[in-house]
Amino acid sequence: MNANAISTPTALPRVPAGPARLRWLAVDAWVLAKRQFAHIRQIPEKLFDVTLQPLMFVLLFAFVFGGVIAVPGGGDYHEYLIGGILVQTLAFGMMGPGVSIATDLGEGIIDRFSSLPMSRPAYLIGHLTAEFCATVLAVTIMVISGLIVGWGISSTPLEALACFGLLFLIAIAMIWLGTLVGVLARSPDGVQGIAFVAVFPLTFVANTFVPVGGLPDGLRQVAEYNPISAWAAAVRTLFGNPTAIPSGSAWPLEHSVIASVAWCVAILAIVVPLTVRAYRRRTTG
Amino acid sequence: MNQGIQTSHAVVAEGLGKQYGEQWALRDFQLAVPTGSVLGLLGHNGAGKTTAIRILTTLVAPTTGTAKVAGHDVVAEPDRVREQIGLTSQAATVDGLMTGAANLEMIGRLYHLPRKVAQARAAELLAELRLEDAGDRLVKDYSGGMRRRLDLAASLVASPPVLFLDEPTTGLDPESRNELWDLLRQLVGGGTTLILTTQYLEEADQLADDVVLLDHGKIVATGSPEQLKARYGGERVVVTVAADDELGAAAEALEKVAAGTAEIDREGLFVAAPASESTRLIEVVRALEEGGVDAHDVRRREATLDDVFFSLTSPRARVASTHATKDSDREEATA
């Protein structure tokens, strides 16, 4: 009879101890990453900021400003532009995880997850995995649209590979930063506000679209030491694109690759433990 | 704690307390729930029901005390506890952007059931909770009652021996509520231990073997519904009035002739007070007339769990609860 179907004991695998836990973590994280993908299927607009937005930027800047902006020190503006837009998009990549984590934390579903015998870190790792997949998509779209507007990779395959590695490192740093904001924020709108106020100016007071040389004193120094500038310069360097960095520029611009990696490592070293702590506090407080 | 208690009791708590800032949401909370029985946690808004459930389901760490669920300590062995429990929280804990079936399958997968098993279990539970036609629809398009049932299904995925339900029937219409009660009775018949919180005394009366009354984070009474009614109840005189501005005068008049303080129910527009053998309705009517109260109805009745509740919870809690209570009201009342 039906009556017993609901109470028939279900044979449950038990939570393992030791290294086998890692496999559980991987399975749990993937199940939760798939939950994010399911959300994207329902609300495809969620992906706009990593698909249409970068595409729009590439086209706008390439066709509207492409003709009027000259790259100091020579080089094609389209070649210059893509590095900046790649980095800008990755920087805005903090918004996605921030908003979705703040949304979850404001709802009861996190209680559901916390009452299951699943791996504790799986929720955050699952989120990060899904966001990382979105980033791979965004980078692919930008590379293709860049190739269409006349950008190209002129470095060695090894350097190009290193560049993709750097891009993904930047992505991971920004996704963690977004996760931290999401865990700390009181609402999804709060995340959007914080991300916009913090990231938008940062991506403009930088060499993202134009070299920093033309900026007024004060702003120029900010731009020189802005991680976004180092990242964009490093991407241009590693792809063999014009960097428009005259010799004698600020240290992070002249040594952009080292500076970029250092920025990522520093961000991760600070943000990861803070996020884990804040998440634990929010979910067991 | 002796061994006997641990094996024959699904949930045991001793001296549990939870402090938020200066305020104790729960204090000196004791519990021993025999395996296979139903415990009703009863209390007004802010009494500490959810806090107790959250501690017992490992969602928050207690400030003081210890608790064991299915023989495992909630702080020391949370994963062992989580393997044995199902939880339906007060807030919706299902994903609105996924279908009902996908929600249940996801939870099955998080229990590490093989995909096929998780899918079969999802279908079985959907059928059981009469959601089979809605299984392929997004949960955000469900009605409140459907979502509540899906939430319950989600907590049944692993057929947990100990089930915690935080206000499971809040927001359900009477028909759905009765259905849910039947389902819960089936579960308990199958051996599940059930801990549920409720603000509806009728629900506790219907389902619970034992009731714990909470007020301001403290236990004010425990016992079976019958015991409580016998111990704190007795007969009542109930006066129903036409408008709520008459309630005060009615209470005053009733107290002159009744055997105790009158409780005011603003929603029901009535005043109730304990009656003794010598309390006569004619005297009540006379007192009401003298007080100029326009009473619709005056009668004697047996005490309900409601009356027990009213007479045990503190007067200030009563004031807050008879108005539409919000937590902010409660905080003022506590301060």
Ligand SMILES: Nc1ncnc2c1ncn2[C@@H]1O[C@H](COP(=O)(O)OP(=O)(O)OP(=O)(O)O)[C@@H](O)[C@H]1O
């Ligand atoms: N996370 C928290 N931070 C601060 N105070 C809290 C927190 N959770 C609960 N409280 C306080 O603890 C008290 C008990 O809350 P709890 O949610 O346990 O009550 P409840 O009996 O479930 O009420 P309700 O019937 O409204 O669900 C309330 O005064 C509440 O404001």
Ligand SMILES: [Mg+2]
């Ligand atoms: Mg509650």
